[in-house]
Amino acid sequence: MKKTIFSTFALATLVFASCSSDDDTTSENGGGLIPDIEVPETYSFTRDGASTINFPGQTQRILMGEELISSMLDFDTATEQSLLDMFSNENTPFINEDLNASTRQLRNTIASSEDLFTESSAEAATIRQFFADLLSDQVTEVFTAQAVVASAGVAGQIADGGSTRYVNAQGLEYNQAVTKGFIGALMVDQIVNNYISTTLLDAGTNIEDNDNDIPRNDSGTDTQMEHFWDEAYGYVYGTSADLTNPNLTIGDDDSFLNKYIGRVEEDADFAGIAEDIFDAFLLGRAAIVAKDYDVRDEQTAILRELLSQVIGIRAVYYLQQGKNGIESDDFGAAFHDLSEGFGFIYSLQFTRNPSTDAPYFSGEEVLDFVGDLTTGNGFWDLTPEQLDTMSEAIASRFSFTVAEAAVID
Numbered sequence: 224m225k226k227t228i229f230s231t232f233a234l235a236t237l238v239f240a241s242c243s244s245d246d247d248t249t250s251e252n253g254g255g256l257i258p259d260i261e262v263p264e265t266y267s268f269t270r271d272g273a274s275t276i277n278f279p280g281q282t283q284r285i286l287m288g289e290e291l292i293s294s295m296l297d298f299d300t301a302t303e304q305s306l307l308d309m310f311s312n313e314n315t316p317f318i319n320e321d322l323n324a325s326t327r328q329l330r331n332t333i334a335s336s337e338d339l340f341t342e343s344s345a346e347a348a349t350i351r352q353f354f355a356d357l358l359s360d361q362v363t364e365v366f367t368a369q370a371v372v373a374s375a376g377v378a379g380q381i382a383d384g385g386s387t388r389y390v391n392a393q394g395l396e397y398n399q400a401v402t403k404g405f406i407g408a409l410m411v412d413q414i415v416n417n418y419i420s421t422t423l424l425d426a427g428t429n430i431e432d433n434d435n436d437i438p439r440n441d442s443g444t445d446t447q448m449e450h451f452w453d454e455a456y457g458y459v460y461g462t463s464a465d466l467t468n469p470n471l472t473i474g475d476d477d478s479f480l481n482k483y484i485g486r487v488e489e490d491a492d493f494a495g496i497a498e499d500i501f502d503a504f505l506l507g508r509a510a511i512v513a514k515d516y517d518v519r520d521e522q523t524a525i526l527r528e529l530l531s532q533v534i535g536i537r538a539v540y541y542l543q544q545g546k547n548g549i550e551s552d553d554f555g556a557a558f559h560d561l562s563e564g565f566g567f568i569y570s571l572q573f574t575r576n577p578s579t580d581a582p583y584f585s586g587e588e589v590l591d592f593v594g595d596l597t598t599g600n601g602f603w604d605l606t607p608e609q610l611d612t613m614s615e616a617i618a619s620r621f622s623f624t625v626a627e628a629a630v631i632d
Contacts, residue, residue, distance in 0.1 A: 232292055235499035243435070260518060262509040265467040266456065266501075269296040270436065275445035276466075281457025283325050284332060285477050290317050291329065292478060295361050295398040296389070298369055303362040304516055310358060330355070333408045336416035339573070341580070346586065350408060354401060361397040365389045368624055375603035383555030390558055393601020400569070404479055406532055407570020410458040411460050412482040415527045415575040418455035419507070421520065424448050448511050452519075455526075456504050459484065459616045473497045480533070487533050491632035492623070500529050524577035531574035535621045536628045538567035543629035545602075558602050568592045571617070583620045 268275045291309040294301045307357075308316035312328035334340050334350040364378050369389065371379030378391045390396050417423060429448045432439075439447040463469035463476045474485015488497040507522030541564030548557025571584040572590075592613060596602070614625045 256522060260509050260513045260515055262506055266460075266469075266505055266508065267467045268508060268512060270444045271385060273444045275449055276453050277443070277445055277450060278453045278457030280327050281454055282461035283322060283327050284329060284409065285461050285479060286319060286611075287312065287317065287322055287327075287329050288409070289478060290319065290322070290518070292398055292402045293356075295401065297360070298366055301362070301366075303359050306358040306362065307355060310355060319426040326516065329405075329409065332413065333405075335572075336412045336420075338416040338420050338575075339412065354404065354408070356489065357397045357401050357404075358527070362392050365397060373618060375600040381555045383553075383559050386521060386555075386559075388555055388559050388562075390562070390602075393597050394554070394558040394561070394603055395565060395597070395601060396559060396562035400566045403563050403566020404477050404569045406483065406566070407573040411530055411534060411570060414455040414458050415530055416573065417524045418451045418458075419526060421523075422449050424517075424519070430516070433511060435483075446511075449508070452504075452508050452511055457502070458510070459504070470497050470501050480530070483537050484533055486631075487536050490536075491628075491629050492627040493532075493536065496533070500526065503529070527575040527577045531576065532621055532623065534570045534574055535583065535617055536608055536623060538564055538571060539540075539617050539623075539625055539628035540564075540631075541567060542610045542614045542617075543625065545605075546607045546614075547608075549605065550607055554603075560577075561596070561602050561605070565593070565596055568613075568617070576620075584617075 241474055266276070287309065291306065294306060294309060300444045305316055308314045310328070311330045312322070315323040317323050332353060334347040340347040365555065368378040371377065373379035373381040373390050373394070376392050380387050380389050381394075382388075388396055389398075423429075425448075429446070431437075433446045433448040437446060438444055439450055441488065443450075443452070459480050460466060460469040460476070463481065469476070469481075473484050473488060476482075476503065484497050484500060487493045488495075503522040503525040507519050507526070510516070510518035510522065541560045545557045545561035545564060548560060569589060572582050572586045572589040574583045575581070576583050595609065595613065596605070598604070611625070614629075618625045618628060
């Protein structure tokens with residue numbers, strides 16, 4: 224049996240019923256009738272016996288990101304050029320030969336969504352250069368100070384319990400800033416501002432082609448609209464152990480968005496968010512198959528809100544963990560948490576508020592936060608009061624409190 228979901232035209236209200244795949248029924252809603260939508264138990268969609276799901280580019284970019292962030296701590300063999308080559312996929316930089324053979328890359332996908340950056344090429348270039356500079360600085364500032372004990376204004380190593388962290392002169396771990404920054408600038412931007420946006424989904428003849436089950440190419444089985452939705456799905460679940468039932472291992476399948484959906488799910492205050500995100504992807508895809516674009520767009524709104532919340536929650540979480548470390552004079556732990564928070568704060572500009580149809584924070588607001596974190600000696604100068612103020616400012620834009628985000632219950 225499959226579960227059938229029909230829309231109530233309210234974003235968070237989904238009604239589940241059971242029916243066979245042969246049913247052709249309707250349900251009353253607000254005095255009218257709307258078609259039921261058959262939704263499979265897992266993310267499995269076929270046409271004429273063949274799968275219609277395809278997102279290799281997303282899997283490859285996640286794997287490229289994994290190799291890149293690992294190399295950022297490879298003091299023995301990584302160079303500034305090798306890191307930049309990984310960013311742009313030039314000169315066969317990867318261990319994985321399939322990635323070297325790919326025409327895809329990270330750099331040109333950063334800040335490239337249709338909705339936010341089509342008319343902002345200069346802004347996109349600035350953001351891409353921001354990440355390139357972090358990669359370069361890791362080698363020129365941090366690698367060269369590997370054996371130096373870090374202090375205010377001095378790059379080097381700093382103890383964090385049984386671990387050693389490597390920070391710049393302001394206490395920032397560049398590898399953490401890159402990893403968490405990619406979550407927003409690559410994964411979230413491509414999902415909420417690109418692939419599930421009507422700008423792409425409804426472009427050209429996509430609606431007509433989807434209505435008539437016309438494949439996007441001669442060898443394919445999926446329509447262009449289906450493919451765009453699947454590509455969004457791939458940025459969350461592209462390296463999952465089970466691509467069709469990914470919540471079995473949510474949080475364990477990559478170092479990026481998948482991981483932090485899992486971390487938020489672990490907090491009792493947000494338990495269920497992983498299922499809600501998956502269900503929205505599943506229903507949205509089923510709605511495309513059923514040619515119900517109102518239901519599809521409702522799932523877009525849900526995904527924009529929930530994925531944006533993941534960014535906001537983790538930004539506040541790490542600011543508060545950093546505050547705890549400062550208060551206990553555990554600067555290694557504090558700076559590690561603040562470095563992760565830095566990346567999530569940078570990611571806030573790529574979120575999407577379904578109520579305003581704009582990011583929860585503008586690029587200018589994000590740069591103000593970045594300035595607060597890095598001015599002077601950066602993390603070395605931060606006070607608990609400053610981190611509380613920043614945390615409150617972020618939480619106030621969302622539907623959670625600082626207290627809810629601060630601790631995993």
